[in-house]
Amino acid sequence: MTQEASHLIGLNKAQTEAVLHKNGPLLVFAGAGAGKTKAITHRILNLIKDGVSPHEILGVTFTNKAANEMRERVIALLKKDKILSFPHSSNPWIARQHGPEISTFHSLGVKILKENAQKIGKTKNFTILDKDDSLRVIKKILKQLDIDPKQFEPRKLSGRISRAKGDGMSFIEFSNAPEINFFEKIVSRVWEEYEKELKNTNALDFDDLLLAPLRLFKKDKDILEHYQNKWKYIHIDEYQDTNKVQYEFTKLLADKHKNICVVGDNDQSIYSWRGADYANILNFEKDYPNAKIIILEENYRSTKNIISAANEIIKKNKERIEKRLFTSRGDGEKILVYAARDEKREADFIVYKVNDLLNAGVIPKDIAVLYRANFQSRILEEKFLRSGIPYQVLGVRFFERKEVKDVLAFLRASLNPDDANSVLRVINVPPRGIGKVTLAKVFSGKRDTLAPKLKEKVDVFFQILQSIKNKSSLFLPSELLKYIVQISGIEESLKNGSEDDLERLLNINELVTIATKYDTLPIGEGIEMFLEDASLMTSDQDQIEDAKGVKLMTVHASKGLEFNYVFVTGLEENLFPHTVMGKEKKDKEEERRLFYVAITRAKEKLFLTYGYKRMLYGQETENLPSQFIFDISPHLLDEKEDDIESVITIE
Numbered sequence: 001m002t003q004e005a006s007h008l009i010g011l012n013k014a015q016t017e018a019v020l021h022k023n024g025p026l027l028v029f030a031g032a033g034a035g036k037t038k039a040i041t042h043r044i045l046n047l048i049k050d051g052v053s054p055h056e057i058l059g060v061t062f063t064n065k066a067a068n069e070m071r072e073r074v075i076a077l078l079k080k081d082k083i084l085s086f087p088h089s090s091n092p093w094i095a096r097q098h099g100p101e102i103s104t105f106h107s108l109g110v111k112i113l114k115e116n117a118q119k120i121g122k123t124k125n126f127t128i129l130d131k132d133d134s135l136r137v138i139k140k141i142l143k144q145l146d147i148d149p150k151q152f153e154p155r156k157l158s159g160r161i162s163r164a165k166g167d168g169m170s171f172i173e174f175s176n177a178p179e180i181n182f183f184e185k186i187v188s189r190v191w192e193e194y195e196k197e198l199k200n201t202n203a204l205d206f207d208d209l210l211l212a213p214l215r216l217f218k219k220d221k222d223i224l225e226h227y228q229n230k231w232k233y234i235h236i237d238e239y240q241d242t243n244k245v246q247y248e249f250t251k252l253l254a255d256k257h258k259n260i261c262v263v264g265d266n267d268q269s270i271y272s273w274r275g276a277d278y279a280n281i282l283n284f285e286k287d288y289p290n291a292k293i294i295i296l297e298e299n300y301r302s303t304k305n306i307i308s309a310a311n312e313i314i315k316k317n318k319e320r321i322e323k324r325l326f327t328s329r330g331d332g333e334k335i336l337v338y339a340a341r342d343e344k345r346e347a348d349f350i351v352y353k354v355n356d357l358l359n360a361g362v363i364p365k366d367i368a369v370l371y372r373a374n375f376q377s378r379i380l381e382e383k384f385l386r387s388g389i390p391y392q393v394l395g396v397r398f399f400e401r402k403e404v405k406d407v408l409a410f411l412r413a414s415l416n417p418d419d420a421n422s423v424l425r426v427i428n429v430p431p432r433g434i435g436k437v438t439l440a441k442v443f444s445g446k447r448d449t450l451a452p453k454l455k456e457k458v459d460v461f462f463q464i465l466q467s468i469k470n471k472s473s474l475f476l477p478s479e480l481l482k483y484i485v486q487i488s489g490i491e492e493s494l495k496n497g498s499e500d501d502l503e504r505l506l507n508i509n510e511l512v513t514i515a516t517k518y519d520t521l522p523i524g525e526g527i528e529m530f531l532e533d534a535s536l537m538t539s540d541q542d543q544i545e546d547a548k549g550v551k552l553m554t555v556h557a558s559k560g561l562e563f564n565y566v567f568v569t570g571l572e573e574n575l576f577p578h579t580v581m582g583k584e585k586k587d588k589e590e591e592r593r594l595f596y597v598a599i600t601r602a603k604e605k606l607f608l609t610y611g612y613k614r615m616l617y618g619q620e621t622e623n624l625p626s627q628f629i630f631d632i633s634p635h636l637l638d639e640k641e642d643d644i645e646s647v648i649t650i651e
Contacts, residue, residue, distance in 0.1 A: 007045055007081065015039045018261075018294045019046050025254075025288035026261040027281070031325045032310065032600035033301030033562070036263050037066075040235055041073045043261065044100055047233055048084065057100035058231035060250075062238050064104055064537060066560060070237070071102040101231065105246055106536050109209035112216070116223060120212055125528075127203040127412050127419045128535035132400060134158055134194075134205045137421060141193045152186050160187045161194065165207035166243045166275035168214065171195050202418035207245075214249045228256040238560075239264035239284070243275035251287065258288065266321055267314050270556060270594045272587075282321070299325045301562055301603050303332025309606070309632045314596045316631060317589045334638040335599075335606045337629060342613040342620075343376075343570075347383040349609060350567050354389060354550055357565055364390050368551040368563040370598050372576040376569060377552055390549035394557050399537045403490070403504040404511050408534055410484045411527070414468035423465075430493035432457050464488060477515040477526045485512075555598045566602035568595075571610040572623035595628045 008016055015035060018028050019042045030036035040059065048054055059074075061067050078086040078099060087098050103111070110128070117124045129137065138154045160183075164174050174180075175188040198204060204212065217224040234254050236242070239262035242250065254260035262284060269278035285291055299307050307325045314320070340346035354367055369380060377393055384391040398404060406429050413422035420443060427442075428434050434442075438454050441447065447458060464487055471483055485491045485508055494505040518526040551563070570576050577591035599606055610625050629637075 007042060007049070007077065011038070011042060012296075012298055014294050014296050014298070015042070018296075019043045021261075021292055021294075022047065022050060023259055025258055025284070025291040027284045027288075027291050027293045028261065028263040028296060029281075029293070029321055029323060030263055030265055030296040031299060031323055032265065032268060032597070033299040034296035034325070035298070035300055036237070036296060037070060037073065039296065040237065040261075040263055041070060041077060044074050044235065045077045045081065048078065048100075049081070052233060054078075054098065054100045056230070056232045057235075058108075058233070058253075059100060059102040059235040060105055060108055060237065061102075062104060062241055063560070064107075064533070066237065067102055067104050067107070071096065071099065074102065075099050104536065105249075106206065106209045107532070109213045110532055110536070112213045112227065113204070113209065116216060119216060119220065119223070121199070122204070123202055123416070125202070125415045127201065127416050127422065128209065128532070129198075129203055129205045129421070130400075130535060131158070131206065132405075133421060134162075137194060137197050138190060141190050141197065145189060145193065147186065147190070152183070157187055157190050160184070161191050162205075162207050163275055164191075165211050166245055168211065168245050168248060197421075200418065201420050202416050203421070210245045210249065214245050214252070217249065217252045224252060225256070227253060232257045233259045234261070236260070236262045237264070240266050240269040240278045240281045241271050241276045242280050243277060247277070247280045260288070266319075267317070267323070267593055268559065268597050270559065270590060270597055272590055278319075282319075295321075295323050297323050297325055299327045299600075302327060302600060303329050303604065305332050305334060305636050306599060306602050306606050309335055309636050310596055310600050312633060312636075313592060313599065313628060313631055317592055319589060333605050335608060335632065335636055337637050337639045338607065338609045339625065339639070339641050340609060340611045342611045343379050343615065344383075346569060346609050346611045347379045350380065350569065350607070351383045351387045351389065353567070353607065354384075355387065358389065362565065363548070364550045365548050366564040367567075368553065368558060368561070368565070368601060369567045369569060370553060370555045370558050370601070371569045372555060372578055372594075373570075374554060380552055380569070384550065384552070392549040392551055394551060394553035398507070398510070399534055401504075401507055403494075403508055406490065407481060407484055407488075407508055407511060408531070410465070410468060410488055411472075411480070411531060414465040415472065415527075415531075426488070427458075427461050430489045432461060434458060434461070472527055473524060476519040476523065477521075477530045478512050478519055480527060481508075481512045481515050555594050558601050559597050562601055562603055564602075564604045565607070566599070566605075567607040567609060568598045569609050570614070571608050571626035571629055572614065573626055574621075574623070575614070575616075576626055577628070592628070595626075 008019065011019060012035075015038065018026065018039045021043070028036065028039060030039070044057055044059065047057060059070055061070060075096070078084055101108075113120060113122070113126070114124050117126065135154055135158050138158050139149065142149050142152065142154060171188070171191045174184070174191065177184075180188070198208070217227075231253065234250070236250055241264070250260070262281065264281045266278045266281055269276060272278075285293070302310075304327055307327050311324055338346070338349050340349055350369060357367060358364060371377060371380070381391070381393060406426055409422040409425040413419050413426065416422070424439070424443075427439065434454070434457055438450060438458065441450055442458055447455065450458060467487060468480070468484055472480055475483060490508070491505070494501040494508075515530055518530040520526070521529060555568070576595065577588065608629060610629075611623065613620055613622055615621075
């Protein structure tokens, strides 16, 4: 093999075909563990070796974790190539500037909106509201409109607005829709005030980061053409997870050159509840009649027994592109199925088996316990805690911790003077004795009417914000955060507090450590990127800390991850498959896809567990084993009934 083709070593036939395809639309169906990231990254390398400028290449995925992994692998390939003169700088930002654009959909949206902020009526320093921020604004609006939050739950209102935005709808389109019901009329009233709040505070919510660029592209053909010419070769990962807005955005961006490569697996489409439509990947051929189609079926992750079970599970779905995974790995161990008396005994068994694995030399982080619903984690946590086995529950997100959000709010409020929500969050952090009446006068522009002592307190707070803003043009990101913690009084209030306060201070110190990664960027640009990245850390996977414990998480959160040993728990009818999702054919198929995702996370050994009894909604229920267990051939299974002598109860 020539030196020019050495980058193809280690690729199978289907991967090589995907890598060597250059012009025109390409659809890659990639089964679980079939090396899709390897195919994408080597394809990007091949384009560059074939004369395409790195700056003309775009790669988009869903989570920061996936984007970072793809970017790092591409940069490593470029550095390793002896023909290309890619800079071998140890500075990751320099490498990033010379490489292709690889980001999440939301990060890409932020980039486009910041470059065209005036076009959308914002300043470059617009605030990004995360889900909790949006919820807080909606709660405030309900109070203003005198709407009972118990009758109209804020989360449901927020979710309905988010879903409508994901479908590409504006407030006006939603309000004028025919046959709007009573609940949707309430949504419409809240949404109208919500949009006013976003405008007044120079803010965008998460859905706007996708919807606003799409509207910009539709409205301004010159802007659209600019980005079409900027990114002539486009790669979209996990295409089956795109919603309507992401689909339309991608289609517009690729419309001029048609050099679009989408990679995904309809068998792993598990996000319909948040607007994802797997029909986008199934209809790719209709959108691009000349598309080349490649199927990756060789699994590099799991043993034959696990792959055989996965094939048997997913073949029962009808709305899918036929593919059958295979592997060159050995048969491996049989899948252990454990029937417990109840959820307590199920948890005992899991902890017992995990302990066996640890005693055999398995590293805790190589073990995952998956469940269908979050409530299942409680008994598992209780048993793990008592056993002394280190564990981590995925979903406790670093950037959602109060003390972290407070520091970030100080920073946002200093840079964006219109961000009233951030001001409201921290004007009394730490407590300054500024009451609701005073706050009302502050936000209605009546600061001068305050009593002298109150006015002094308010003025001191705003002087703190101004001081932070002044230092932002002088200090590195980590230095600026240290300054915020000190000048705001947060450090002083926490360091002499309780054990919980000291824990909060440690979290703030960790935030400063994270900020040091941005210190190599030009002053100003570094803090801007830090704030942007902090705002976009949204998915469970983005929150995985480098902890060494056993991972406990929902199956949804596990997508894209892999572990040597996987326990799938609560495999009972009405729980998994979930009863709420079991009404329509499409929902039943999604539950089956979810189970397929769960079992294909395992590399070496898979455990399936269920309980004959379980406490649900305060009542003990009697359960039948999940139909999914019966869909697997008996010769692949090692089934065990609850044996009181074999498992030590963790009390």
